[in-house]
Amino acid sequence: MIRFVIAFTALIAALPARAEVEIQELTTPGGINAWLVEEHSIPFVALELRFRGGAALDLPGKRGATNLMMALLEEGSGDLDSQGFARAVEGLAASFSYNTGDDGVSVSAKMLTENRAEAAALLRTSLVEPRFEQTDIDRVRAQVISIIQSDEKDPRDISARAFDALVFGDHPYGSSRTGTVESVTALTREDLLTAHGNALARDRLYVSAVGDITAEELTALLDDLLGDLPATGAPLPKDATPNLPGGIKVVDFDTPQSVVTFAQPGIDRDDEDFFAAYILNHILGGGGFESRLMTEVREKRGLTYGVYSYLLDMDNAQLWVGSVASANDRVAEAIEVIRAEWTRIREEGVTAAELSDAKTYLTGAYPLRFDGNGPIANIAVGMQLDGLPTDYIANRNDMVNAVTLEDVNRVAKKLMAPENLTFVVTGKPEGLATTIN
Structure with missing residues (x-):
């Protein structure tokens, strides 16, 4: 060994x-x-x-x-x-x-x-x-x-x-x-x-x-x-139809801090607007301490230690997912801030500076993924599953850089759906009640 x-x-x-x-x-x-x-x-x-x-x-x-x-x-x-x-x-x-x-x-x-x-x-x-x-x-x-x-x-x-x-x-x-x-x-x-x-x-x-x-x-x-594995396996599952009606479901659990999972409809990896949505998510909730959600929910209001969002592209469903945890007496405010930021980015879009910073990070971080045989093999097999060409690695950063401010803000208006933002809250939140049957 x-x-x-x-x-x-x-x-x-x-x-x-x-x-x-x-x-x-x-x-x-x-x-x-x-x-x-x-x-x-x-x-x-x-x-x-x-x-x-x-x-x-x-x-x-x-x-x-x-x-x-x-x-x-x-x-x-x-x-x-x-x-x-x-x-x-x-x-x-x-x-x-x-x-x-x-x-x-x-x-x-x-x-x-x-x-x-x-x-x-x-x-x-x-x-x-x-x-x-x-x-x-x-x-x-x-x-x-x-x-x-x-x-x-x-x-x-x-x-x-x-x-x-x-x-x-x-x-x-x-x-x-x-x-x-x-x-x-x-x-x-x-x-x-x-x-x-x-x-x-x-x-x-x-x-x-x-x-x-x-x-x-x-x-x-x-x-x-x-070669000796079976030629065919069981039929693959059919597509799911996600139920995202908007609203809140509370799961009662005795804990001092409520845990929240939230989502709205997402975007397919094959969609021509995927990279614009990917950058948009980075600015909204995928960029760590530089994201809007972290700035508004944590830095300005101290409602959580962390909040994030990401695009989830499964084989049979696509979601835009996020998570936050907050004290029971403050989680309602955290949810309202998240909803407000979801709406604000749809209505106002992002700035040229935010777009530039996101591109710099995403293109600079990408080569760091290729730090050994194992990670490269994992990326390569993932590319196959996503139907990407072998030259994707060489061209990926160019595709990120090709996204314009107009692209991102158009996609924000097209995709962001605060009315479908669905929250599941586990804990004993104060001031929150289930609105989803």
């Missing part, structure tokens, strides 16, 4: 922050598409696998199955039990991680060139031949249930769950991907095998690799690694 740490540290030093990334588009003999960035200065490669669908593929009554299944992939495979698998990964100085999101599951791997074949073979067994031993299922299930029970006492998680249920209803987005205590307790080994076949299939696979590997080596590795 020491060799891996040294190699990874050296890699970061060898790859200065940059946005000059040459991507090769490949197709393996077995028909797997992949993006490759070759970087041979350090004998190390990062591999990122993403399968579209994720926890949204959970079958009715089986909420949490995909999440539990992914958590079990590192708990033994092939001839190795959970401890044997962990020792094998460590012995190869490799690193594997398996994660579940609402719209996809991801597998991230890092391996040294000298051990690449063995590491890839081990990774393959975890994807294709997971053991799902009952003792491991019970142990990991208990861990998941413990997390669920902890979340049920956390006002931020309570607020997020109540918000999702209100906005998305019966759509999979409307409930937590970890499931409930009841749904996770009832999951069987057969449910996990079904979730595995539904989620890990080649028809929803996206791949990127960055590091010390050639195109020929990568295509051979991918066919060996992924």
Whole structure:
């Protein structure tokens, strides 16, 4: 493992922050598409696998199955039990991680060139031949249930769950991907095998690799690694119809500080006005201490330690989301200030100085994301999921700089919808009552 740490540290030093990334588009003999960035200065490669669908593929009554299944992939495979698998990964100085999101599951791997074949073979067994031993299922299930029970006492998680249920209803987005205590307790080994076949299939696979590997080596590795996965998985979920009527829903919870989640309709990543909206959000609530919401809610009035907003582009819904926490006796004022700023930016727009500052920050920060093989692989696979071209990295800052003041202010009038701004407040807020059924 020491060799891996040294190699990874050296890699970061060898790859200065940059946005000059040459991507090769490949197709393996077995028909797997992949993006490759070759970087041979350090004998190390990062591999990122993403399968579209994720926890949204959970079958009715089986909420949490995909999440539990992914958590079990590192708990033994092939001839190795959970401890044997962990020792094998460590012995190869490799690193594997398996994660579940609402719209996809991801597998991230890092391996040294000298051990690449063995590491890839081990990774393959975890994807294709997971053991799902009952003792491991019970142990990991208990861990998941413990997390669920902890979340049920956390006002931020309570607020997020109540918000999702209100906005998305019966759509999979409307409930937590970890499931409930009841749904996770009832999951069987057969449910996990079904979730595995539904989620890990080649028809929803996206791949990127960055590091010390050639195109020929990568295509051979991918066919060996992924060729035995099912060709097709479960049908992908349909689009959601977000319920954002405007108003307030209060979730009673005994805490001295209310937690607020709020949103209005968002914008698709493919929309021609996306970059104008992205800059607008940075000015409104995405720019940290320089944003309008932080200035008005925190700096001028001291109503919170932090408030922020962001554009959420999910596979089946788009929202403009924000969050704030404030004392119970001041949260009503915080909400009114947020509403006022939402309206003011729609009616008055932004200034030339705000636009210039936002562009300077966004274009200057962008190259800093490319600080190693792993981050680059993650960005590249995300680009594929978003349908972006391989030259997006080189052109992205030009697209930001091309946005004019007229563009931003036109989009502010078009998109900002304070009448649809919907708040879910968890706590004991004073002066607030539920206005949404």
